[in-house]
Amino acid sequence: MRWTLLPLLLLTVLRRSQAKRVQERVPLFRLTRQGSWESDGSNATDSPCEVLPATGVTTLILENRSLERLPSCLPRSLRRLDGSHNLLSTLSMRDLRHLPQLQVLRLHRNRIAAVHWSPGGPEGLHTLDLSDNQLATLPPCAGSVLSSLRVLVLAGNPLQALQPRTFACFPALQHLNLSATALGRGAQNAIADAAFAGAEGEPLATLEVLDLSGTYLERGESGC
Template sequence: MLRFGVLLLLLAQPARCSACPPGCACSEAAQTVKCVSKELRFVPAGIPAYTRNLFITGNRISRLGPGSFAGLDNVTTLSLSNNRISEVASHTFSSLHNLRSLDLSSNQLALIHPEAFAVPGLMLKELNLSRALYNHSSVMDLATSLRWSGLEGLQSLDLSGNGLIYLPPRIFSHLSGLRRLQLANNSIVSIYNETFSGLGQLEELDLSLNALKIFGDEGLAELEHVPGAKLHLGDNPYMCTCGIEPFTAWLNASRVRVVDVERLVCLFPVELRNTSLLAAGSLVLGCHRTGEGDNLALQTSYVFLGIVLGFVGLMFLFVLYLNRKGIKKRVYDMRDACREVWEGYHYRYEIDSDPRLSQVSTTADV
């Protein structure tokens, strides 16, 4: 009887092996299937139904569609990194009713359909899209997908290393349950209004290794939209000019929130390179002193100009005083000349207006 049982076990062993797709390694005990670096062009068929952890990485799969994972209801962890995936169709993962972690890192996503990440029952908790977007323009497709895929239960989103230049307004507003947001190693130049709208439960925000030169009023307001989040702001090219004063004041008041606050330094101008932003406030006060000096110099110029004009005016009056007699004589001469001219015009007018005087004038001329 014992031999018969052993025989059955031996017969079952090859069957279990044959249930594993070619190019994959399956472990029923660990409920894990790995299809790693086998040049696969499609998600292999026949993956065992017991699979909870599925790793299909380092292959040449270009597209994922709704039928790619049919029958895999038990999968909770799915890694599809480094597969050259360029398109993810809507409802690709809809058959994965228990999916909690999805890794699409190191792919080339150029076309992301509106409901690409839709998973039933708000089960998806972690989504890794680091180094996954084909270029920074793919962020618009991503924003639409995040809005339409019903990811209110998502807790961790990794978008690091995607060369993102900007983030559309309210891109994360439908991820109300998000706790951790990774935006490191991009090219983000500024944070605008409503960038982090709807992320009231965020606990960690990583903005390190970007192109942030300054946080203006809008950017600081966005950081205040996530008051409970620990912030990573290091390795950005901060420009320590007078406009950075509100940011340095905010940093000094928010040291507990900024994890790497001690490592935040100025990159520009060159003479302030590697100066701590925490100490930049005193340097910014120097900007104010410079401004006051400029105003003082301008006021001094106005005073000097007034003095010069006053001196010129006094000199003019002094010259008039010294030549008062000659000026008076000239005035009298001009008055007499004007009077003579006026009397001549008046006399001529009387002659022309009276015919008798005109006749007398003519006779006198004869």
């Protein structure tokens, strides 16, 4: 069986890729002044817990802090977190269980080589940016782990293949960015049958945009 992509999916955006790369350099959000705190731009490894307010923070930027893990002291009120340009090697949804209001998580350009879609993460998370990390594979995805996730950005990772139902635990997924990955390089069947199927094998009906530009795929094949 060949995998079929939904008619609405955008498979090739090569002519827009240059503009998109410029756009990706624009900060996803800015720090609010509502009891917020921002990195001073140094590469200090000291814990931000020493200066981070305990409450009232909704948006937090922790770029370039040489962090190997996200601080456990992050306030429960946090809705947007940017931990880009650090040294994180893994990401587990369970490690975010103390952030029930988190909606946007940006971990661009870390060293993340493994993710765990375990239950217990923030139920309202709708945007997850893991671009330019070191993800060569994605783990099995079962159940509705992140039921609110609408945007998943995996651009720039060394992904070479997708297993069946790789994204099945994201039933609300609308925008999936797999651009500039290694899909199609050295793998005869880079995208398995039902790679974009739901938990019961049904197509991901909410998926509207699938960006495969800049990969090694020579042609689109079809059906879930």
